[in-house]
Amino acid sequence: MSAPGRAGRPLVVLPAGPRALLVELDGREAAEAFHAEVLRRRAAGALPDVRDIVPGERTVLLDGIAHGAAALARELRTWPVPPPRRDGGDAVELPVVYDGPDLADVAEAWGVAVAEVSRIHAGTAFRVAFCGFAPGFGYLTGLPDHLHLPRRATPRTRVPAGAVALAGPYTGVYPRPSPGGWQLIGRLPDPGPLWDPRREPAALLAPGARVRFVEAAR
Template identity: 70%
Template structure:
């Protein structure tokens, strides 16, 4: 079992859905919900389609084919467009767009060095049914993408782990999670840009990485759509082990 082949499966699934998009019954048309008088919330069937739709919005904006909009805010399976002059008009047109499927591996990746030393590593390993060093290997072999941001400036919700590796939040959230902690929750991986309370399962620590720095341009290391790879530090997770590990 490896972490990468499942990524290929999910790409194939998206491609299949995309292949059928000429047929009206197969096309996952977005649901467009009004938000007040000058915003729209576009709801997609799932996160993968939402990421593809967000990428299409950015392409259209870059090409000057999108009406002026103040904010384009992706969510777990939505995209919010805020600050529109004529939201109804855009709502009518965007439901008809042909959106190509997401190409997860496109573009250069931001590499984040990680020590896989998190306090929840053993718990996550137990939930995944693998040895702790396998968690590191699978995580570091995964092609991640920033689906959306929130919670704090610079915090990205990264997708890419296949569904069998999704884990619940901790039942007792920590009052303090240190800056740089790498955590898992639901379908997401995230890196805490600063210390804060948090309920994610912590599997490691990002090193030599500043996620948010207002003195830097751009301030955020991770923006929606950014590809991310985690690179094991100090050999943690670097070498695949043929047999099940003893204990961590």
């Protein structure tokens, strides 16, 4: 069931039930590219009726396939997948006050002045790769490799809603108070409903969305 893993092409396509397929890919960027291609083909009417498309760090789950799951699995393995576009669609703009308790530590790790952290972060074009951890928590990619940071050695027992944080290759915004071990660099002055089940999509930071942080006055 394996296929060559180049670009965003699947490494493995596995049945995840009678009407579901789990597509495994060669890393985060390949998963992003494949997810974008699935959405593009569905919008163009070139994909069978699929109820849910759920991206992960290295996987994409297609669930609720109305018919032809086996045929779709064979087709998926042959897809040539281009890199995802970074400039498509309107960006979600989030105002941020950069005064997080880990700001100085992040500046030291990046080798820059504290004031530069906000400039670098707000100047980065982000995209939501996938959601997880808590409803409405998006894993945003965009920071270059040399700015990736480890999680804190000791997690906090409570991180406030709206906290903007870094860990590994990701930026995230906590949708509600919870424990967390990410590096806190700022906060949304008005978090608003990052998750609202009455909205479509329920997550403000939904997979595939472009995100831009805007520095706000303290």
